[in-house]
Amino acid sequence: MSRCEHCIARQLNSIRTLTKVELKRVSHCKTTKYYKKGAIIFDEGDALNGVFCVRDGIAKLTKLSPNGKDQTVKLLGKGELLGQRSVISNERSNLSAVALNDIELCYVPKDQTVDPLQNNQVFSFDVLQHLAKDLRHAENDLIDMAQKTVKQRLAQAIMYVDKTFYVDDSGHLNLILSREDYSNFVGTATESAIRIISQFKKDNLISTQGKRIKIENLEKLQRIE
Amino acid sequence: MSRCEHCIARQLNSIRTLTKVELKRVSHCKTTKYYKKGAIIFDEGDALNGVFCVRDGIAKLTKLSPNGKDQTVKLLGKGELLGQRSVISNERSNLSAVALNDIELCYVPKDQTVDPLQNNQVFSFDVLQHLAKDLRHAENDLIDMAQKTVKQRLAQAIMYVDKTFYVDDSGHLNLILSREDYSNFVGTATESAIRIISQFKKDNLISTQGKRIKIENLEKLQRIE
DNA sequence: CGGGTTGTTGACCAGCTTCAAGATTCGTGG
DNA sequence: CCACGAATCTTGAAGCTGGTCAACAACCCG
Numbered sequence: 001m002s003r004c005e006h007c008i009a010r011q012l013n014s015i016r017t018l019t020k021v022e023l024k025r026v027s028h029c030k031t032t033k034y035y036k037k038g039a040i041i042f043d044e045g046d047a048l049n050g051v052f053c054v055r056d057g058i059a060k061l062t063k064l065s066p067n068g069k070d071q072t073v074k075l076l077g078k079g080e081l082l083g084q085r086s087v088i089s090n091e092r093s094n095l096s097a098v099a100l101n102d103i104e105l106c107y108v109p110k111d112q113t114v115d116p117l118q119n120n121q122v123f124s125f126d127v128l129q130h131l132a133k134d135l136r137h138a139e140n141d142l143i144d145m146a147q148k149t150v151k152q153r154l155a156q157a158i159m160y161v162d163k164t165f166y167v168d169d170s171g172h173l174n175l176i177l178s179r180e181d182y183s184n185f186v187g188t189a190t191e192s193a194i195r196i197i198s199q200f201k202k203d204n205l206i207s208t209q210g211k212r213i214k215i216e217n218l219e220k221l222q223r224i225e
Numbered sequence: 226m227s228r229c230e231h232c233i234a235r236q237l238n239s240i241r242t243l244t245k246v247e248l249k250r251v252s253h254c255k256t257t258k259y260y261k262k263g264a265i266i267f268d269e270g271d272a273l274n275g276v277f278c279v280r281d282g283i284a285k286l287t288k289l290s291p292n293g294k295d296q297t298v299k300l301l302g303k304g305e306l307l308g309q310r311s312v313i314s315n316e317r318s319n320l321s322a323v324a325l326n327d328i329e330l331c332y333v334p335k336d337q338t339v340d341p342l343q344n345n346q347v348f349s350f351d352v353l354q355h356l357a358k359d360l361r362h363a364e365n366d367l368i369d370m371a372q373k374t375v376k377q378r379l380a381q382a383i384m385y386v387d388k389t390f391y392v393d394d395s396g397h398l399n400l401i402l403s404r405e406d407y408s409n410f411v412g413t414a415t416e417s418a419i420r421i422i423s424q425f426k427k428d429n430l431i432s433t434q435g436k437r438i439k440i441e442n443l444e445k446l447q448r449i450e
Numbered sequence: 451c452g453g454g455t456t457g458t459t460g461a462c463c464a465g466c467t468t469c470a471a472g473a474t475t476c477g478t479g480g
Numbered sequence: 481c482c483a484c485g486a487a488t489c490t491t492g493a494a495g496c497t498g499g500t501c502a503a504c505a506a507c508c509c510g
Contacts, residue, residue, distance in 0.1 A: 063364075065372035073364050089357035094364060117350060124349050125342060131356040132314035138363035139288075139298050139319065145370040146412030147290035150498065179457065187371030189499050194458060210507080211456085375466070404489065414467050419490065435475075436488085 003027045009055050012079025014126040022116050030108045041097035048093055050109040052082040057103025058175050061095040072185040077165055153186045154196050155224045162215050176211045228252045234280050234304040239351040247341050255333045266322035273318055275334040277307040282328025283400050286320040297410040302390055378411045379421050380449040387440050401436045
């Protein structure tokens, strides 16, 4: 079993502020889990007894709305944590987590996370700062959802995915979202997303080959009215 | 100057977990501020050097979107904190705070908040739990914004305001929002909000007298399709 | 090579926005 | 207390955006 001390993901989240002793304890009791593309990591309403850390792959957090549509709230890549909030507030999960490609996660039981949270000031403050930023993002996303057109949101989504998850030939992180994934993220009908993507293509803002979307004109994409 | 130790608002937020010594310190350096209805407490982009605690009155957090419309993100009543997030993450404010009626706030300088955050485990953990819940709310609001119709959102908004801020004849908290306030909260055009409110009235779900909206049939209001 | 999933396009329609005009209410100063 | 102007509310009509239904093409996978 690989040790947390050497995990690359360690650099990316609050875990880096744990003391050596705490880290060793985490390392000792963590388990590694694998999920296939499309697999459900946990479901809305599940009681979570621990936190997941993405070691490789990408997951999405979604919620099924009453009208039967899935709304994607967030995408999570290497080093990001799933289930942290539920564990902190001691509630059942508000969202479902689904693997977007084959994914490798480390699972750390609750105690090992909550314990340092109540005893290690540095860790606790770091987590606090992360949550504060997450909250700012959520608020801004809310505003975008309320005020921007589908076209604008879709352009943003395309740029976001490209910037955050696309890694070139050397790195093998090749996130390919279906049109439906995009529409769930943007909060629109699949056909609308498709139509807008077609138009972007026609306007030479992007090019596509199969599902893959490549940005051709970032400048203009940013300036979608 | 009244002392924090006896403030009613104290019971309502994380401040209750401060130690006596810390509380005394806060009490000593806090200042009370008054704002008239409509006054701007702080603006988007302002550097905040402290946290505000609502002692009496109601404030809203809003952001001006590029298309020139205000989006209301949250309403805050007695005991709630403004600016906490910005202070924690040490960023400029992401939102503007505006007084919805004449309001009385306590202003606590940064040090007095951040200091306990880094030294008082109980306080720190309590704030953490609050943020976690705020985040859950923000995510759910995002989903509502994406998936529900204007009519549903408006119904929710009316019920929320009524439940959270309406206090009967004895208590004098009489929050009266304009139609525009509602539309900014729901994220729609003012005329749309007006039209839908008219329809609610016609269907006997609510009654109105001037700006005031009174719920007549909560059951049905909850079941808006 | 089927069969299922995903992408694409057209047509139609409901919901919402916008512009515009008028009614009502509110606040302020005389 | 009234009068006036400003703000707010209300309603109508026109037009656009995006959602829905439907048909078909392309792709992927066993």
